[in-house]
Amino acid sequence: NSKSNSNAAASKRSGGGGSDIVDSLGSTATNERILKECHHLYANEENGLAKLAQLVNVKLLPPRKKITVLLIGNHSAGKSAFINWYIEKQIQKEGVAIETQGITIVTQGKRRESLSGNATLHLFPQLAPLAKFDGVVSNLSTELCDSIAKRFALVTFIDTPGLVDGSMSYAFDVNRVLLWLAVQADLVFAFFDPIGQALCKRTMQILADIGDRIDRDRIVFFLSKADESGDETDRQRVLMQITQEVCKWPSLNRTCFDIHTIYNPNRAKPTRCVNQIDEAAKTIDKAIQMTLQHTLNALEHDCKLISRRCHEDIAADAARGRANCGARFRFLLFSLLALVLPVLLAICVSQPVAIQLLGYSTPLHDFLVPLYRRFPAEYSSHLFGGVAAVALFCFVLARLCGRTAKRLTRAERRRLGQVSDHVTGFVEAQRKELYTAYLKQSVKDSDF
Template identity: 60%
Template structure:
């Protein structure tokens, strides 16, 4: 079994490396072709980048902790995640601040221009090998709430900018909390305009939503609310 996993990992890394070369190697590489057409094309990285977003206490950080099998992100009822955290794998456990994060990921330098963002982006490096965690970058974003909640930076702008840099966007809806939070729905609608192929929706904490009828009722309410948004109805639900 261990040998099969090693072969699978080597094959995955080989595929990612060859895909990267198609984008970057030679005069006819895809990034050069895109430049000639006036388009910006990001070469695939050796790791898949996944952004998690959703309402407050929707389970984003808990999902990351579960995936890497390590309690690297704080979780709880309080709003624990107020900034952006990149969770990645490395040779040793380490926490990097904003400047160190940008040094490691220079493609994120433009996000530092968002007022107040510099102090609210960091990287958590884990040594976990669980579920091929070494092939994934996770980007944990602040939980979204309505009302008088004040963020130290323009969280909507930061999420929309980051969406350009990721391969997949996981949207978590918490049936117990603020699943229909207006801010969450506004951001999802804005994301769907440009990034709808990347979006995936999850009803988190479904086991806490009562019986099967209760879960179906909550799911229908969320879908109905999303479908009231013209762009979401068009691009995500047909």
């Protein structure tokens, strides 16, 4: 009932565009299902790709089920207000004073709830490295909200402390922490307010450091509270000042960029300023679509990788088997030589004993004894020593040339075959089904 009421309210706010709202919610549900099922294909404890990849010495990480948007800006720049506008609920505090002194994660949940730092790290294990930064965990929190507005089901916002210059101190190394979070995020929204702090040096320095570490396309600039910047002339001056400041940093001006003028439409003053806040929502939508495509493409790549490594391991094991056969043959050959030479010498020496026991000499004795008698008696010790040395040498060669490589057991070879069949059969079929469901949102059925 609550969802129906929310949909009806959304339809009423849109001026009768209820079908668009329903389509948006349906698309969000489809995309959410695709990301969750892709995550399950990796994280399944029995036959997940992350576990199967370990059998072939490949490390895979499950894809995230949501995109992450990091919000950066000076204090009172409108970061918290933007989150409240997007989720259509008053979750974050807003004000001219510094309201956010820690890091707050805003994500969708079953009901309204607040989580502390340790609970946040348990909910988001990918953020565990934040614990290495002193003071972060105690200033980290999560706000869960049951909003179904826009694409909130597929987005996680990270609200950061307001940045100021001067002697303002933070409970943790804000520069390093924001840089680390930016590398993990899918988008970085930079907010500049038009009232005095738009060119905060700390903000620009952090953004420049971020620009050196991530693709410039992931950073989006906004002039927030544009309705409070005076008339159009004043707004243009502020935009020019921000543009000039951004252009001073090589890592931020490698390509052309836009600075969108935004303000909260719910509390806007009468103004002729164009509100481009919907561009922020469109940017998030585009990031979601690109994440979906990247996840599905990565799933295909990983399936092929695991299957190829399985076949390579099976082929390498077969090659080791052939090499082991050759090693065993060499071992038998040199071992036989190491045994035959002393035996032949013993036969030569034992001729008198054989004649005494048998009454006659064997053909082998008749062949070897003349060869043995060619050696002078005074060199017989050298002969014995030489035969012993050659026999020992052959024995050493047998050990060296007869080494065999460890092979897979029959069960392990069968398991690799099953893994290859699983990823190329079941998982690949699931991927094609998910890709089809994704494309059907925008492609006509007749085009398939």
